[in-house]
Amino acid sequence: MRPRLSSQALLACTALLVSCGSATTSSSSAGTGTTSSRDPLTFTPSSLPVGYVGEAYKVDIGVTGGAGPYGIRLVSGTLPPGVGLQSRQVSGTPTKTGTYTFTLEASDANLSSKAQAYTVNVNELPPLSLKPQLPPGGDLRGETRVPLNITAPRAVRAARVVWELPEGVAVTRIQLADAGGVLFWKQVGKTLTLDLGFKAVPRSGARVALIALKPQKAVTLDTTKLAVEARNGEGQLLTDAIKPAPQKTETPKAEAPKAAAPAVSAAQAAGAGSAAPASMTQTPASTQAPPASSTPATSGTPPTNTTAPAAPGGKP
Structure with missing residues (x-):
C-alpha cells in the first residue's frame, strides 16, 4: 500500500516547484542583452575616418565580447607616417598623403583573438x-x-x-x-x-x-x-587677413572759374610804375572851376516869363 501525501505536503511541493521555475526564468531573463564571455570579439569602429596631412588624428579602438582585459596589436600592414598605435588608440599627425591598409588583432583573458583590417586615406588638408x-x-x-x-x-x-x-x-x-x-x-x-x-x-x-x-x-x-x-592659440594667422572695407570718399565740388583780369598793354604797364595813386593827385588851382555865383546875370537873353497874359475882361 502506497503512502498518501497529505494536502499540506502537496502544497509545499507545488510551491517549491514554482519557485524553482521562477528562479530559472529570472536567471535566463537577466542574461538577455548582456555580453557573455563566450561571445565573439568585435572591433569598434568597423572603419576609420579620413586623415589630413598636418592635422592631428585620433581614433579610439574598442573591443566587445569575450572576457577582459583586452590587448590590441598591429599584426600586418603599415599605418600612415606620423601615426601609431598607442594602447587602444590610433593617433598622431599624418605627414604624407596616400592609402594605408593594416590589420589589428585583439585578444582577451580567454586567449580568444580576433583580427580586423582597416584602411586610412590621408589627403592634403583643404583650406580652412x-x-x-x-x-x-x-x-x-x-x-x-x-x-x-x-x-x-x-x-x-x-x-x-x-x-x-x-x-x-x-x-x-x-x-x-x-x-x-x-x-x-x-x-x-x-x-x-x-x-x-x-x-x-x-x-x-x-x-x-x-x-x-x-x-x-x-x-x-x-x-x-x-x-x-x-x-x-598664439595669434598666428591660419587664413588670409580680412581686408578692411574701402572708405567712401566724397568728390569735391568743382569751383566756379574766376573772372580773368583785364589785359594791360605794354605802355600802360610801363607807365604804371611812375603814376601816382589817384587819391594823392591834386588838381592845380588855376584849373579848378569857379564857384557858382548867386548874382543874376547882366547880359544875355532875359529870362522868359512863362505866365500867359490875362485876357480882356478877366477871361483867359
Whole structure:
C-alpha cells in the first residue's frame, strides 16, 4: 500500500516547484542583452575616418565580447607616417598623403583573438573655411536658423566672419552650437561681423554657430560676399587677413572759374610804375572851376516869363 501525501505536503511541493521555475526564468531573463564571455570579439569602429596631412588624428579602438582585459596589436600592414598605435588608440599627425591598409588583432583573458583590417586615406588638408549651410537654393522666405560649419579647422582657436547680407535681412540671434566657446556679434547696415573663440579645436564639419536671419521679404542668400579670418592659440594667422572695407570718399565740388583780369598793354604797364595813386593827385588851382555865383546875370537873353497874359475882361 502506497503512502498518501497529505494536502499540506502537496502544497509545499507545488510551491517549491514554482519557485524553482521562477528562479530559472529570472536567471535566463537577466542574461538577455548582456555580453557573455563566450561571445565573439568585435572591433569598434568597423572603419576609420579620413586623415589630413598636418592635422592631428585620433581614433579610439574598442573591443566587445569575450572576457577582459583586452590587448590590441598591429599584426600586418603599415599605418600612415606620423601615426601609431598607442594602447587602444590610433593617433598622431599624418605627414604624407596616400592609402594605408593594416590589420589589428585583439585578444582577451580567454586567449580568444580576433583580427580586423582597416584602411586610412590621408589627403592634403583643404583650406580652412567657415561657411553657412544655406537652405535649398539659398532662398530665405521667413525667419530661419542658418548653421555655420567649419572645415579643416587645423589649430584654430579664434575666428572672425564678415558677411554682407541682402537688403532687408536682420540678424535676430546667434548662438553657439556643437563646438562651444564664446561669441560676439554685431550688425551694421547689411554687414554682419561675428567673432568666435573656441575652448578646444573643433572637429572638421562641426557646427560652430546658429545664425537666426529674418528677411522683410523673400531674398536669396549669397556666400560670395563672406570673408573669414582664423588664428591659432598664439595669434598666428591660419587664413588670409580680412581686408578692411574701402572708405567712401566724397568728390569735391568743382569751383566756379574766376573772372580773368583785364589785359594791360605794354605802355600802360610801363607807365604804371611812375603814376601816382589817384587819391594823392591834386588838381592845380588855376584849373579848378569857379564857384557858382548867386548874382543874376547882366547880359544875355532875359529870362522868359512863362505866365500867359490875362485876357480882356478877366477871361483867359
